[in-house]
Amino acid sequence: MKVKEIAELAGISVRTLHHYDEIGLLSPENTTEAGYRIYSNNDLEMLQQILFFREVGFSLKKIKEIIHNPSFNQNEALQLHRKLLLEKRARLDRMINTLDKTIQHSKGEINISDQEMFEGFDFSKNPYEQEARERWGDKAVDESNARINKLSDSKREALGKEFDAIYRDLAAIRHMSPDSDEAQAGIKVWYDYLSKVGNYSLDAFKGLGQMYVDDERFTKNIDKYGEGLAIFIRDAMAEYADHNRR
Structure with a gap:
């Protein structure tokens, strides 16, 4: 089946399938001489798995890790x-x-x-925290939570205001190049802020930025400050991490 047929069958866009191919999540087994993607029955089964995982809230990056693991059943x-x-x-x-x-x-x-x-409401489980635990382990998250819990109400409020100010400042420069001096100065402020409430390595910092784009829940909330902000922050965080590792 060709990409358009698959898109119509699964109820997703052709662009989504192209994106899955680009990130190595779902690459069709064959292509024609003209370059058209041809999906097999195995590809269809894999796509169904991906959409099931998406339905229950997994990020694309996490899905890729799971379904391409040799132990995946x-x-x-x-x-x-x-x-x-x-x-x-x-x-x-x-x-x-x-x-x-x-x-x-x-x-x-x-x-x-x-x-x-x-009845029926349950916000006791934080899906973002669970994702963080899976990516970086319980210790880092527990240490972050412990630090925040020790803060007074006034200090927690101050952190909230600082967070808002940082995102507003980043939104104001989101049209600049992520590796510009302005962008890197702004993203350093974000890294320093995160270091107040947790212990983030440069790899974890870069991974967090990628999750802002992979997970639509993050993207939606971040882009409230300005369309395209999540992608800008992701790229700026990656540049910051790579530059400071040299």
């Missing part, structure tokens, strides 16, 4: 997808039930308790 992965999707469905069902009750409550048809108002 497709059947085990399918069982994992099923388990995670069932858990997600159960949580959504609880939230829909809460929503229905809230609608009835707003119409005066029933009364609901404070506890019932929040």
